[in-house]
Amino acid sequence: MSKGKIYLIPTTLGDSPINDVLPPKTIDILSQLQHFAVENIRTTRRYIKKVIPEKDINQITFHLLNKHTSISEIRHILQSVEQGIDLGIISEAGNPCIADPGSLLTREAHRNNLQIIPLTGPSSILLALISSGMNGQNFAFNGYLPISPQERIKKLRQLEKKSQSEQQPQIFMETPYRNKQMIESIIKTCHPETLLCIATNLTLSNEFIKTAPISYWKKHIPEIHKQPCIFIIGA
Amino acid sequence: MSKGKIYLIPTTLGDSPINDVLPPKTIDILSQLQHFAVENIRTTRRYIKKVIPEKDINQITFHLLNKHTSISEIRHILQSVEQGIDLGIISEAGNPCIADPGSLLTREAHRNNLQIIPLTGPSSILLALISSGMNGQNFAFNGYLPISPQERIKKLRQLEKKSQSEQQPQIFMETPYRNKQMIESIIKTCHPETLLCIATNLTLSNEFIKTAPISYWKKHIPEIHKQPCIFIIGA
The missing domain is CATH 3.40.1010.10 (Tetrapyrrole methylase, N-terminal domain)
Known part of the structure; x- marks a missing residue:
């Protein structure tokens, strides 16, 4: 058998x-x-x-x-x-x-x-990465970051440092209803010149993918509350 | 316009x-x-x-x-x-x-x-990872490893250590005609209990995907010369 x-x-x-x-x-x-x-x-x-x-x-x-x-x-x-x-x-x-x-x-x-x-199908992580303009030779996926604000900020600092020292874009996710807090934490924590890719609603009609320095995002916080989103921090 | x-x-x-x-x-x-x-x-x-x-x-x-x-x-x-x-x-x-x-x-x-x-299509890296049984919450892709045997072994040691200390499977590739040397380097370098996934000919009729400890691979070196292959080292 x-x-x-x-x-x-x-x-x-x-x-x-x-x-x-x-x-x-x-x-x-x-x-x-x-x-x-x-x-x-x-x-x-x-x-x-x-x-x-x-x-x-x-x-x-x-x-x-x-x-x-x-x-x-x-x-x-x-x-x-x-x-x-x-x-x-x-x-x-x-x-x-x-x-x-x-x-x-x-x-x-x-x-x-x-x-x-x-079997082949869509992967939000992969679609976000290839669209981000960041290094596709070397990258890491980190799943969900810690929920506690202090722990999250600590983790973001680690990821930013790693993205620079290893030229390794750091991909992560958040539960959609916490996206706003996540973006605020990133903007507060990362250097103005650090690149951030925000990729939302991938493969949907309202798909949004943009990579820009933190200094840009500070003035243009996108409305992504409750929308599925992939974040990538790069150097 | x-x-x-x-x-x-x-x-x-x-x-x-x-x-x-x-x-x-x-x-x-x-x-x-x-x-x-x-x-x-x-x-x-x-x-x-x-x-x-x-x-x-x-x-x-x-x-x-x-x-x-x-x-x-x-x-x-x-x-x-x-x-x-x-x-x-x-x-x-x-x-x-x-x-x-x-x-x-x-x-x-x-x-x-x-x-x-x-647009959606097949990704050998992603298909290998999801099939490997390794941690899909946290992983890294490292592109091609160095060609020089010493440098390659040094890099493999680093990747093995990272896969353990960060519970982060390490994905990498090799030019198909160097697969044999790559497997030999991995077997020679890594600990017998370290897990290695070899994923070859993904999406083709002769697709082969197997995760096993180095001790297993030592006795069962697969014939993958000139075949496209993804390697994943995990703890």
Whole structure:
């Protein structure tokens, strides 16, 4: 009996048309799968309905895969793959296994010698970086920064220093309703000549991507409250 | 008169079918553009012929954008965008502006307040990372490592240390015909328990992605000579 495969299924970044960001193969594989490990079952149901309206959602088996999922639950999910069932991993936005718990499962899958197949779709981190005009030879992604203002400022200082000393743009995210505080912290903390890229609503009709020195942003704070956003600090 | 836009056009990673990795919108924009800044004119012509066989290549204006392109040549290319002409940037494989000279142009474009629109397509770096099972909250890309064996080993030691102390997987590439030497250097340099992901021929029919400790790779050196490959060192 042959083992199942694990497909990494990207989602749209917000409500962009699927033809803008998903290749036919990604949609095709998604339409064939009946078993998924997902970060959020409700939003994944909605996503599958959007991409493949004719698919019968009630025939699908969903496993919850979030930060509370234990290693024994993950092993249970992988047992079905060992037994020949193909599994899709889907996270909240963009590619799974980045800034989400998907990699707990793929790490365990490698230990069990299971095949992992990544599918192409939009990545806000990558789209922001390539558009930023910053060094694409050497960059780092830092996920979410600390929530406490003091800790966040300390982290921003570290990132700014690193971006200079290593010529390494520093990418990070924030929960959308805290974007305003994040921009204020950055403006307050970083040197006027340091470059900041703000990339908002990527792949959507109101996409906004701009790289400028902190001195510019001080006078032109963008209105990005509650909008998904990627920040990049560069030297 | 409205200004032109700059589109970042991804290419396939090798000879994969276009429907596997390109969304319809990416193909649609590519078919509309008549001006391109490209890393290699010959391979870009071939790529456009593959994606849109009916497009008249002789009507297209190509600007060469490589490491020898001067800032004044870049400004010349951007002048046409200022005058209302849309421009596509295309590099050798995957997304432009990563591990290639595209970001010289986008950086200058930001200075001139020109709009940059990234399109979705395959990224070997991103696909390797999400499949690796390594930490997707915090990672770094390091481009190509030094060619000299001593310098390369020194850099590998640094990367291994960083992957441990910062829990930050370290991604890097090698020119395909030097893959064998690279694997030998990694195996010789890194600790037996350090994790290494080798991701080869991504999105192609002979795709291979495996994460295992160095001790495993010592006994199972894969045959990846001349095959495009991403390496990730993790703790």
